[in-house]
Amino acid sequence: MLDWFEDKTLNNQLNAIKDKLQKDLKSGNNYFNESLDYLLEDGGKMLRPILLLIGSRFGKLYKKKGDDLVDIATAIETLHVATLLHDDVIDEAKLRRGKESIQSKYSKEYAIYMGDYLLSKCFLLLTELNVPKELAIALAKVVSRICIGEILQFKNRYNMNTSLFGYLRVVSGKTAALFAISLSAGSYITKADDKTIKRLAHAGYQLGMAFQIVDDLLDFIGDEEEVGKDLRSDILKGYYCLPVIFALNDESEYKDSIREIFSCGIDENNIQQVILLIKKSGAIEKCRNLAIRYHDRALQVINRLPKNSGYDLLMELLPRLIDRVK
């Protein structure tokens, strides 16, 4: 995602965040540090730091607060990586960012402690740095929300009656809340006006919802082999992504057949048939429409923001988030 932008300042800041991640997360233990290098070597999409840096453009101090922005973005990315580590343990994910996941390479136990370590490092960064108290509180609350979101999702496994509302509540906690704070935190630091900060949080929230729905969709329409495997494994483990929920609950001629297979028990033999039925049911289109709706809501809010370099960057970022499912 780094090479999407031509903005030099943004790229420099992103590189500074990468360096800081490599440096500040190290421990006194060599074995651990090697696993950390492995974890960080490709760097990931850095979407949350990008949001934070873009948001920072809306405040008048954005040229003066460069170091603070890098610091806080590093903390947010650390938090995100920590949650990925634990998610991979729970999903038993073999791959992450195109290579073997920590839980698969080093064991689940190791990934749990490594995630805890990164969480504590995120807190340490926030405590050591000059992060305004309100922002540190808001971030700690987001972490709690992420955990409760994940707990809700876990508890909802195998629940054929999960409603759209229930699904959205989970996504709101596990994804959108962090997007909201990421896009608004930078502008808070650079002293944007209150209205702008609120709009950025609002736009970030809508983008987070769209992003997660698109992620769910990609399982259905993405590159066949690997993606299909994850989707099958998720459904078998009772994690129903949005197309599944739509297909199970909306009125379509396929609904009853799909529900019947779910009730009798899904296994390796009939899962491909279920996926086919879901695709035929129109759930994919509903899902796509919902993603576009959230995207458009974000766009509406963004269009009421001041037109500056931050606005331009957001307009550059937006299609990349949603185009993935077009």
Next chain:
Amino acid sequence: MLDWFEDKTLNNQLNAIKDKLQKDLKSGNNYFNESLDYLLEDGGKMLRPILLLIGSRFGKLYKKKGDDLVDIATAIETLHVATLLHDDVIDEAKLRRGKESIQSKYSKEYAIYMGDYLLSKCFLLLTELNVPKELAIALAKVVSRICIGEILQFKNRYNMNTSLFGYLRVVSGKTAALFAISLSAGSYITKADDKTIKRLAHAGYQLGMAFQIVDDLLDFIGDEEEVGKDLRSDILKGYYCLPVIFALNDESEYKDSIREIFSCGIDENNIQQVILLIKKSGAIEKCRNLAIRYHDRALQVINRLPKNSGYDLLMELLPRLIDRVK
């Protein structure tokens, strides 16, 4: 442990911490809150809050800072409970505090997220409250140290050549660091002088070492049935507690026989024999002596503290920690 003390102020503060744990850790989700009530219903030993409250007696403001002390002790206990949750996942522990563990009752996945949630709540408490920045930083560092300690221990599994030094390094990170900060943090809040704060940290560290060694010992000499089961399971999983390390490394006529069995592979059939050999090797006594040495070092430091109600409480607490193995 609550009923060990006759000090009314201490008991009131401990009750306030219990109430605060029940109240402040709640989420907006009923299902989660029920599991939290289950987790907290017996309250545990509250050893770290007790240390903090005792330490607070050494500062001149100890009567004025009651609320702050309760707040910080709540955060420290929250952190401790979070680490227990994740430890139980990793050890696959069926029991905790005499009843079914969260990971066994609610699943490992649930316990991971619950632990993360509590970690974030610990941080939220520290951020929201008036905790001095230096203390919040020190606490975040302790969490990192705990994780690295656990990682080292995990990595050392099945290593017959783990040295006493290696063992002590692990214990230093996973137990003693939190004891040190617990015993000293209260005195920092109540504005004790620097020398006293340092001495409390030092004494807390030595007590933490003694406490963990005693804990290792109890596996060997405690109440047969349940304790023996844990010990066997730990050894089979490659976690060698201190008596095992002593037996594998010290000069005794049993060392070679024990090493031979370890090399050929331990299983349910020969583990009882190994435990018997370890007991015969003198490892238990060495272990006990080391615990007493740490205890005595703590005592030496404590004896150089001002003689006040905090000192009296420490003298009341100390034998309870070490007597368990006498």
